[in-house]
Amino acid sequence: MAPRGRILATRFGLNPNSSSLGVDVTFLLLGAAALSIFTPVVGALLRLRRGSSAHVVDPPSPAPTE
Amino acid sequence: MRAERFGAIAELVRPRALVFVDRAFARRLGAASSAWASDPAGDGDVGGRPLSAPIEAHLQLTNRCDVGCQGCYTGATAHGAPGEWGAEEWKRALDHLAERGVFHLALGGGESAILPWLGEVAAHARARGMTPNLTTSGLAGLDDLLPIAHLFGQINVSMDGIGPAYAAVRGSDRFAEADRALRLLRARKREVGINVVVTRLNFADLDEIIRYARRRRLNEVELLRFKPAGRGAAAFAGLTCSDAQHRAFWPTVSRAARRHRIRIRVDCSYTPMLVHHRLDRRLLERLAVYGCIAGDFLVGARANGALSACSFAPPAPGRPRLDDLAAYWEKDDAFGPFRAWRDADEPCRSCEYHSLCRGGCKAVALHLEGDARRPDPECPRVVDFRRGRAGRIRLPIAV
Numbered sequence: 001m002a003p004r005g006r007i008l009a010t011r012f013g014l015n016p017n018s019s020s021l022g023v024d025v026t027f028l029l030l031g032a033a034a035l036s037i038f039t040p041v042v043g044a045l046l047r048l049r050r051g052s053s054a055h056v057v058d059p060p061s062p063a064p065t066e
Numbered sequence: 067m068r069a070e071r072f073g074a075i076a077e078l079v080r081p082r083a084l085v086f087v088d089r090a091f092a093r094r095l096g097a098a099s100s101a102w103a104s105d106p107a108g109d110g111d112v113g114g115r116p117l118s119a120p121i122e123a124h125l126q127l128t129n130r131c132d133v134g135c136q137g138c139y140t141g142a143t144a145h146g147a148p149g150e151w152g153a154e155e156w157k158r159a160l161d162h163l164a165e166r167g168v169f170h171l172a173l174g175g176g177e178s179a180i181l182p183w184l185g186e187v188a189a190h191a192r193a194r195g196m197t198p199n200l201t202t203s204g205l206a207g208l209d210d211l212l213p214i215a216h217l218f219g220q221i222n223v224s225m226d227g228i229g230p231a232y233a234a235v236r237g238s239d240r241f242a243e244a245d246r247a248l249r250l251l252r253a254r255k256r257e258v259g260i261n262v263v264v265t266r267l268n269f270a271d272l273d274e275i276i277r278y279a280r281r282r283r284l285n286e287v288e289l290l291r292f293k294p295a296g297r298g299a300a301a302f303a304g305l306t307c308s309d310a311q312h313r314a315f316w317p318t319v320s321r322a323a324r325r326h327r328i329r330i331r332v333d334c335s336y337t338p339m340l341v342h343h344r345l346d347r348r349l350l351e352r353l354a355v356y357g358c359i360a361g362d363f364l365v366g367a368r369a370n371g372a373l374s375a376c377s378f379a380p381p382a383p384g385r386p387r388l389d390d391l392a393a394y395w396e397k398d399d400a401f402g403p404f405r406a407w408r409d410a411d412e413p414c415r416s417c418e419y420h421s422l423c424r425g426g427c428k429a430v431a432l433h434l435e436g437d438a439r440r441p442d443p444e445c446p447r448v449v450d451f452r453r454g455r456a457g458r459i460r461l462p463i464a465v
Contacts, residue, residue, distance in 0.1 A: 005091025008072065008112050009354040011084045013331065014220040015122060015172055016199035017261050017288055023355045024286075024331050028340070029320055032349045039352075042085055046076050046095060057068045057167030 007039050067092075068167035069099035070118055071108040077169055082219070084121060084169060086112050086354060112354070113421060116362045116405060119166035119395065123388070124174065124366040124377050127156065127184070131177040133205055136237035137263065137305055139378060141296035142176040149370040153183035157190045159371065159388045164194035166392060170219070171198045174377070176369065179207030185214035192217060201261055204247025205240055215254045222288060223248050225260040227268045228278050234267050235305075248282055259286035264315075265305040273322045280326040287328060289319065291335040294433035295378040302433060306444070313446050315339045334359055335427035338445035341419040350422050357423035357442075361401025365391065375404035378429035379438075403438040404428055413451035414441045 012024040027035050067076045074092035076085045087095070088110040089102055108114065130146035131138070151159075163171075171191055178184055179202045191198040197219040202211065204223040215221060225244055226232060232241035251258045260279055264272065272289075279287045294302035307315070316339060323330045332340070337357035341350070356363065360376035367373055367388040372381040383402050386394040394400055407424040414425045425431070426442020434443045441448045 003090040005073070005094055006088045006110065007085055007091065008088055008110055009086040009352050011086075011121075011354045013082050013286065013329070014170060014197060014199050014257070015288075015331070016201050016218075016220040016222040016259070017172055017174070017290065017333065023334070023337075023353065024329060025319065025323065025340075026329055027353055028345060028349065028355075029323055032346055032352075035349065035352055042078065042081075042083065043091075045078055045080075046085060046087070046091075049076075049078070057165075 007043055010035075010039065010042055067095060067097050068118065068169075069097045069101075071099070071101060071105060071115055072111050073097075073109065074099075075117075075121065075169070084354075112351075113356070116395075119391075120168055120363060120365045122170040122172060122364045123163055123168050124172045124364060125156070125159075125388075126175055126367065126369050126377065127151075127173055127178040127187070128176040128181055129369045130180065131175055131203065131206070133177070133203055133236075133238060133240070135297070137235070137265070137292060137298040137301045139293050139295040139298045140176060146176060147369045151369065151371050153186050155371060156187050159367070160187070160191050160194055160196065162389045162391060164196055166395075168196055171196055172201070173198055173218075174201045177203055177206050179203075179211040181207075182210070184211070185217060188214060188217040202247070204244040204251075208247050208250065212250060212254055215251055218257075220257045220259065220286070221251055221255070222259045222261045222286075223251065224263070225275070225278075226263050226265070227271060228274055231268055231271050235263065235265055245282075248284070252282060252284065257285055259284045259288060261288045261290055263290045263292055264307060265292050266307050266311060267305065269307055269311045269314075269318075272318055273325070276322040276326050276328060276330070280328045285329060286331055288331040288333065289336070290333045291427065291430075293335070293378045293427070293429050295429055299433060309444070309446065309449055312339050312444060313342065316343045316345075335430065335442075337419075337423045338426040338442055338447065341417075341423055342446040347419060347422070350419075355422060357426050358404065358407060358428050359424065360428065361404035375401040376429070379404065379432075406439060409439070411439075411441055413447050417447060 067074055073088040074097040128146050128150055129140050129142045131142035132144040188198040199220045200218045201222050223244055226235040229241055233239035262275055276287050292306045366377040371387040373386045373388050374381050410425050414420050426445045428438035431440045431442050432438040
């Protein structure tokens with residue numbers, strides 16, 4: 001059976017500010033437990049959306065910097 | 067969805083989120099990359115190398131604005147910048163960004179709301195699958211902005227203080243106009259918030275500002291560190307927060323967020339002030355909380371299309387334009403010091419948060435130290451390290 005895979009990180013919200021990349025700190029306040037509850041929901045939503053034939057972009061990977 | 071070395075980045079619309087997944091999850095979603103076979107160690111390694119393209123582009127559509135704020139980071143004027151792009155150039159550049167898989171745009175200025183073609187550009191971004199977001203002062207172009215507000219994912223109005231405090235920070239007393247703009251925009255859509263540039267003058271008012279946002283039924287407050295760019299370079303020494311305020315930032319913000327129950331976002335340059343409080347590293351990773359991600363997660367472009375690592379960084383070496391992004395992105399030395407964060411001095415090198423914080427804000431380091439590679443000199447850990455080192459040097463002399 002193919003491995004299920006993992007959600008590595010989730011960035012919530014939209015950033016309207018053209019001078020920085022804002023981070024929603026709500027989950028920093030709620031803590032890891034709240035995120036652990038929310039992450040499977042995000043996973044389920046992603047898998048549901050799979051049926052809508054999401055457009056996939058595969059740009060070339062950049063050269064290593066190290 | 068976009069394939070990445072580590073797996074893929076998938077976009078959710080409800081809730082609004084970019085989700086980073088490993089290769090196995092990406093395959094289940096229908097994504098795959100030809101590069102995976104030759105790089106087995108890259109599976110799940112977010113941040114190990116730059117992304118394949120930015121997730122977000124910050125576009126200064128114009129540098130025209132006649133408000134004349136004392137700390138304006140672009141040094142905007144009523145006449146704008148030489149060689150500013152028009153709608154056709156921006157639309158071509160958006161096509162290029164869409165081909166690279168960029169998800170979000172942050173449109174700003176100057177005052178982009180005065181551009182007669184703002185709606186045309188925003189609609190073009192939507193048609194190419196990207197979400198345009200907007201920052202406005204609310205002081206000009208409002209009548210034209212209201213009918214096209216629906217095109218934007220999120221609109222924030224710059225609001226650095228309430229009542230007379232607004233004038234103290236921005237240099238002109240136009241709070242009532244900005245407040246009116248907020249109320250009218252909020253009547254059109256839910257996704258309206260405020261951007262607050264935090265300075266030593268308004269730090270004590272943060273709770274009041276956040277309460278105001280809640281009262282206006284806004285959906286978020288975005289807190290921005292004062293940056294030494296544009297007119298902000300000359301005003302920096304007088305407006306940047308004190309060391310004590312930087313150390314108090316997270317406790318102040320977290321208290322206000324709990325009290326007023328509103329979403330608060332903090333900008334990337336505040337990461338040193340967050341990790342100073344030893345927040346859960348794993349949680350930060352899972353929320354993709356990073357410090358300087360310029361030239362990696364994000365890029366900036368000036369009104370003439372000049373590409374930069376972020377809005378505060380000088381134009382990238384070689385002066386590429388936004389529509390040169392694909393070729394420039396692949397260069398080994400692309401974005402100079404902004405991608406060289408792994409080669410850090412102490413105390414960053416031994417900091418357990420370094421792979422997240424990436425040395426703090428390079429715009430501040432460039433201004434205060436003359437070298438963007440140096441650790442962010444306003445980071446509390448850096449301040450403590452330098453105080454300690456100075457003490458060790460002075461001691462034998464004193465004896």
